[in-house]
Amino acid sequence: MDLTATTADLASAAADVARLLPTRVHDPVLAGLVLRAAGHGVELAGSDREHAVRLTRAATVHVDGAVVVPAKPLADTLRGLDDPQVRLVVEGSRLAVRTSAARFALPLLDLASHPDVPPHPPAVGSAPARALTSALVPVSGAASKDDALPVFTGVRVHGAGDRLELIATDRYRMAFASLPWVPTGALDALAPAVVLAEASRQPDRDAEVVVHADADRIALSWAGGSVSTALLAAPFPDDRARKLLEAVIDSTVLVEADVLAGAVRRAVPYAGPHGSVTLQVDDGELRVRGSDPQSGESEESVKATIDGNRVTKTFQARYLADALRAFSGRRVELRIQDGLRSTVLTSQAGEDGVELTYLVVPLRTVS
């Protein structure tokens, strides 16, 4: 194998592959990056059997070939180069990364023992990358990071006619998004939130992303790349999740998401040992309050359009901040429900057709 390519192109692709691979593995080949040069391009791929990624980049191929080398040092080396062009050439038992003044020689791992990228399951539909990212990023953020309960680390991906629905919850909050969808088959899967969010960031914003799925795996593919992952084998509590969306509204508050987020952020030093802030619905305003035995108390007024009762709810500040960030740049509607029922955040669908609903469970307070 011998090729010359634009350093920045290869560096970003190698970083994307390396990020999806595990760093600590028993078998070093699973942390390997496969390079396949042929025609006018080079393919960068990785697979640890669970996740797999394959990206194609333009290259001037002098000699076709395929090798596998450790992914992290390759990605680190390409990222650090100042030269605009880089040459990758097999020299004996090494892949040499060459620039005008430097040579970095990575050991070749055993290509035959690399699991390779599995074939994609059948295509089940497609969506614009822009809409998919803007829906997946906030939804996957609502999933749990705790692997002890796998079901809550997943995003439920469900094709419903011409809409793709995404749901995730960590039990204290839930995010639900729907976006335009061109179905070509049935889709109902629970996939790891972290991998989906990472994958949705890789295609160009203007690309069309095809979703492939069967009973075991899901893959996203676009012109120039794909990411696939094994599904989570856990039943998502679908009925309970949907029931939460049926709101019994006590009070509706319309407010600029960023303004409220600023007030919540300023209340954080006063959020106390439980990190909680209180929202009090008042005439034409929402009062954001904090109270802490050491720091003292805070109160800030945020202009709002109110419809309904004057109610007071206490939330985990960081959940409220996460929810508001998902609506950044927009007016958000808070539908406050009675008692300990979730507060529902929504806004009008954006230009990309993404509808987002975010639920945050209030805290039990002593009053």
Added chain:
Amino acid sequence: MDLTATTADLASAAADVARLLPTRVHDPVLAGLVLRAAGHGVELAGSDREHAVRLTRAATVHVDGAVVVPAKPLADTLRGLDDPQVRLVVEGSRLAVRTSAARFALPLLDLASHPDVPPHPPAVGSAPARALTSALVPVSGAASKDDALPVFTGVRVHGAGDRLELIATDRYRMAFASLPWVPTGALDALAPAVVLAEASRQPDRDAEVVVHADADRIALSWAGGSVSTALLAAPFPDDRARKLLEAVIDSTVLVEADVLAGAVRRAVPYAGPHGSVTLQVDDGELRVRGSDPQSGESEESVKATIDGNRVTKTFQARYLADALRAFSGRRVELRIQDGLRSTVLTSQAGEDGVELTYLVVPLRTVS
């Protein structure tokens, strides 16, 4: 106390005070920030007996007074405000931080039990802030972070005629700087590196900094503020340190510091389990090499002016990177000595009159 001031002014001063105070203390008043309003200004001060800081900022004082409040929530609150002006007013047992839409109420701590900022020791000389910072930042970076050996966490500060000398070492490297100095007394002290570096960053670049010292404390003061700290009670190995500066040069290499730093950074993925890189002096170039059983090997050539023997030395990559960063933007001279004697890095004095010498001890290698 009641005053109005520019939010950004107060926020930066409160952050500077909070940064020098401990966050975990038995007595909360030691993590307190003292505010003293009088005339046309407000003083922000903190002291945990060991370190002390006092900064003055312009303010419109409505009512004179002095209070002490928890430093961190005050600093965090001021930093988060969007309003350009802020009012600080005592309301009952609280200090209220007020903006157009918000009120943050911090509890008043007991001013009588605050240790207050101790009076400065006598002035012993002065130096321009710009030169002091550009000398103290790299020198303090060469000190150890390990409190178990206090002598190596300090910077030796020594007045030598019309030059101020600064030395620090963690035993594996040593930095020595001298800068223009107007003496008014004798100065020979060992002060905590972290505090000195932090203090030297606070005055305006154009300010003149007065150094105050006696047998127990050192203080830096300038128009608008001061920082003082207890000295380290340990004898600095002065003779040994100075002896290291007497170089027996084997080879001299003149090279652009940033170019060599780039090559060292690119060798890091190949620096192996000990994080080491090798410099090989060759004709008109310096070769930077790395070797690691997993990642492979690297070699990069850097153009250099060589005088002396072709020698090879291996260094801890991060020590070499730290040393080169101190000479960023300049040509640096590497004086390579025989055997395991330190390599000495120097460059011509800058416009600020700072002369810097950095020693890095090479690693023992099997050859």
